[in-house]
Amino acid sequence: MAKPKVRALLTALGKDPRPVTHELLDELPEDKTLNYLRGLLMATGALPTRDQCLTNLERWINEKLATRTDLEDRRVLHGYAIWHHLRRLRQRVRAQQLTVDQDQNVRIHVNAAVQFLDDLAGRGTPLVACTQSDVDDFMAHRATYPQRTAHFVRWAVTHRHAHNLTAPATRWAGPSGPHDEDRRWDVARRLLHEDAAPTADRVAGLLLLLYAQHVNTIRHLTVDHVQRDGDTPKILLGDRPIVLPAPLDALVEELIASRRGHTLVDAPGTWLFPGRLPGQPLSSDQLVIRLGALDVNPRQDRATALFTLAAQVPAAILARMLGIHRSVAVQWQQASGGDWAAYAADVAARPVRNRPAT
Template identity: 35%
Template sequence: MQRPILGLGWIQNAQPRTLLRDLATGRLALTHEAFQQLPNWRTAAYLRDLLMQSGVLPLKDRQLLLFERWLEIHLDAVTDPEHARLLRRFAIWHQLRKLRAKVANAPLGNSPAREAREQQIQALALLIWLTRRGTALNDTQQADLDTWQSKNYFTRRPSHAFLTWCMNNNNMPVLSIHTRQTAPQPPMSQHHRISAIQRLLTEKTISLPARIAGLLVLLYAQPATRIVKLTISDIINDGNTTTIRFGDPPTPVPAPIARLLQEYLANRPNLDTATNPGSHWLFPGQRAGQPIHPVTLRSFLHKLGIPPQRGRTSALRHLVLQIPAPVLAQALGYHHTSTTRIAAQAGSPWASYAAGKHNCGAPEPTRQYGTRPGVLGG
């Protein structure tokens, strides 16, 4: 630990000191179940992360643990016993089963847990709304459902999972759930994108994490949720060339960005505390064993005037004009249907290229993004 004063300062706070004392005296059992019951959950979650990272507690998925903790608080606050029973069954037989299946294959990101919370919140809102209308769930008619969906549609859309589960389990009649598509955001203009790339490459007053994150979005069309899952092992340097493993095969990195990456790797943040001293994450977070939150990464870019979603779309639309959509999908970790759709929208000459296993990577993004030749060249 490079800065032990930070750890000592944290221990001096009342809540951590109490938890550590209770662990030492046996008043608090050293189990996940005991930590789940603690009222000061933020401090408890931080300490539990440290204990898992150090091997004192068995490793469990942090996002799943936080959702389970939130779920108990949420259900305890439901005043109608029948509503609480139904929501608990929905959580056990649908939500938790789905989340645990995801955890079995890969760490759970923030998005699935957030989606599950929204499903619970809107499911409860629906049940309360029906009760106030004097309608039981099993007596709900299509007109009721249409009225529910007609107002605040996108806020209430997470209730669709609960409605579908209820219909499949004979808790309500089988009715039609109407869907409505969100209007896609227009991509960032090519001029704005090129200008932002040049700024990220040359402006040293911008923090290194923000520069690297921005370049991964604007050059390689990577979403924040995928960027935070990159590890230092995904940056491959054989002494001559640098590649990044977004998909298969790894994607070439132009020399200016490779140099910036090497500088960043030698100066990654959040490695000077007890939480992440040996972190393998490309963007280490402040919590033990965790990368930074996607929201944090997006905030880096928003502060620089770079809209992540629009910037990513702009990069993808540019790349599909240079390389067949299925090949690009393979190299950048996309599903080929997504890149094929973007290719068709962009009028790519490769739009009809067949999907399959291909052996070429994404193009090295050199001499495409500047007003002068060689802006990104070696």
């Protein structure tokens, strides 16, 4: 309340005769103070919950469209941004919240399309008359995001906004090394058995090191992802729960019991890793910083974990257990040299347990 921006915001809202709604807050300039107040009102039930990140992305796209003076360019960009990217994004997230990576991915794709259309407009060339030399020249000399521009060109050709153009997709060349498995286990053992670091940071690091979970996946975990089968604690990362081995199970139970909010309402909600914004999980940037303090490199250590797991477990099982796309699991299995035959032979060699009569 002592901060000038907070006082100014609350004074402005107090003088407005209309009830405080999301629509009213949307009329105000977007900043950290407004985001915090909105989060506080949603966390306490004064406002209905909504994905503010998705709302901000929708607003940003509409602003981009409004700046297009050429009606044909606006129609093309509308189809690419809203009917292609935004529609697919809504289907993908569904009841979940939009992640920072998903938000940035759409923005970069749209910016790449805008840059290409602006370049064509600057030379007086409409998209429908664009030639292969126009594409090659732009990609070679002026494209800020060549891969995203290529995606827009392929989309435009598919939807007949352009003709006789090619822009090949860049294929994944496989995991980049080095994959230091010894270091991965050294850090994992330290997080499992040394209690110098906060419990939340240890659990987050172990989920990344042992189960190859992405930072954005970890930060969006809730207490509902932790299940119990009798006395056996499990965690749901994909569509099948995974048994939490000791002592990781005790750390997860401790995290659930000790977690607390960092805001005025001091309510962590259902998040395993509550953040500083009311009703929101810990930000990906903050989680990366905290993992770095534990000597965990999210990108490289996750790649090492995926590389190792893919060599030991079939892609279909890996996808179901870890919550990654099946095609991604197949790519990692091929890169790691793992195959189904070795796994099937190992399963066949295991002793058969006598099942109790039913």
